[in-house]
Amino acid sequence: MAFSRPTGKHRAPNRLTRRTASVAGVATLATAGVIGTLASPAMAEGPEVPAAQQTRLDRTIFVEDTVADRISAQATAQQHEAARAEARAKAVAKAKAAAKAKAEREREAKAAEQRAARAAARKRLNAFVPPVANSYVSTGYKTGGSLWSSGSHTGIDFHAASGTPVHAVGAGTVVEAGWGGAYGNNIVIKMHDGTYTQYGHLSSIGVSVGQSVTSDQQIALSGATGNATGPHLHFEARSGPDYGSDIDPVAYLRSHGVHV
Structure with missing residues (x-):
């Protein structure tokens, strides 16, 4: 299967790809004899990188870079989802705690009301008054x-x-x-x-x-x-x-x- 690099202004080559492309370009120019007179003797005499090998290297780097990007994106998404799940769990726990506190307050208020009613009943039971008001x-x-x-x-x-x-x-x-x-x-x-x-x-x-x-x-x-x-x-x-x-x-x- 052949691989080709997507073109267009929406994707800039990463650092590794640019470096590989530069090396491939230099190798191509060297093969064509364009920079032979500009290079130093040591460089001119060095072994040439075959074009087919350089192309395979470029394709391999591109594929590896794409997989790495996908893995990084998945890891970031998983981190975000974990953060959202943690936030939801905290919100649910907070709501439960608030509901429990409210129920406890209502129970305490009801118990206090019942105690007051019993006290009032005991007071009415034990209280005495004159049989005729304002008399003698x-x-x-x-x-x-x-x-x-x-x-x-x-x-x-x-x-x-x-x-x-x-x-x-x-x-x-x-x-x-x-x-x-x-x-x-x-x-x-x-x-x-x-x-x-x-x-x-x-x-x-x-x-x-x-x-x-x-x-x-x-x-x-x-x-x-x-x-x-x-x-x-x-x-x-x-x-x-x-x-x-x-x-x-x-x-x-x-x-x-x-x-x-």
């Missing part, structure tokens, strides 16, 4: 008189006009809601700490037996039903659900942080 005790505990069948007051009365909102002093479950004889319309709640609270002389009831209530939840409106001389709220604290198990309601509320 008009009749104290164990006050004596003929108004009470036992001879003394078994609870305390809070000053309240008829229709004043009445609130559960703490969280618990309604165990009685309805008519209570001398107490008129009344509600009894079993508190979460095992004690009971009673609310009497109500004009209306807003809860039912078995219902769970939270601290400060409105459960009724005050009134003057039952054995009452005027509208007010009768409030009792009890160790059990029934009449006669009363305990000091002022001390009870104060023990739960309520100022009375």
Whole structure:
């Protein structure tokens, strides 16, 4: 197969090819006798390079130079591809790390939110409030008189006009809601700490037996039903659900942080 060097302005001969071409040119001129008179005696007497041998040498150098260029180009391309692959791997690793950090932050935020919700629930469960807002005790505990069948007051009365909102002093479950004889319309709640609270002389009831209530939840409106001389709220604290198990309601509320 014959090889020929591509011509044209787009490919300049490399250094090795130019040198080989120069040698071939000199050999050709020497063979033709053109530079015989210009060369030194030693050069003139030197052995001539046959044209066919010089042509084979030129072709061999050209082929080797082309293969070397291709190998160099392939190596450069492989280096570039390796660099791009490394950059892609770093980008993927960075994205994964960012996603993991985001997920961890979201988990921590959710856990903090859940802890706050549990703390708020515990606070609501343990918090106590007065049964009537912005009021005062008009009749104290164990006050004596003929108004009470036992001879003394078994609870305390809070000053309240008829229709004043009445609130559960703490969280618990309604165990009685309805008519209570001398107490008129009344509600009894079993508190979460095992004690009971009673609310009497109500004009209306807003809860039912078995219902769970939270601290400060409105459960009724005050009134003057039952054995009452005027509208007010009768409030009792009890160790059990029934009449006669009363305990000091002022001390009870104060023990739960309520100022009375």
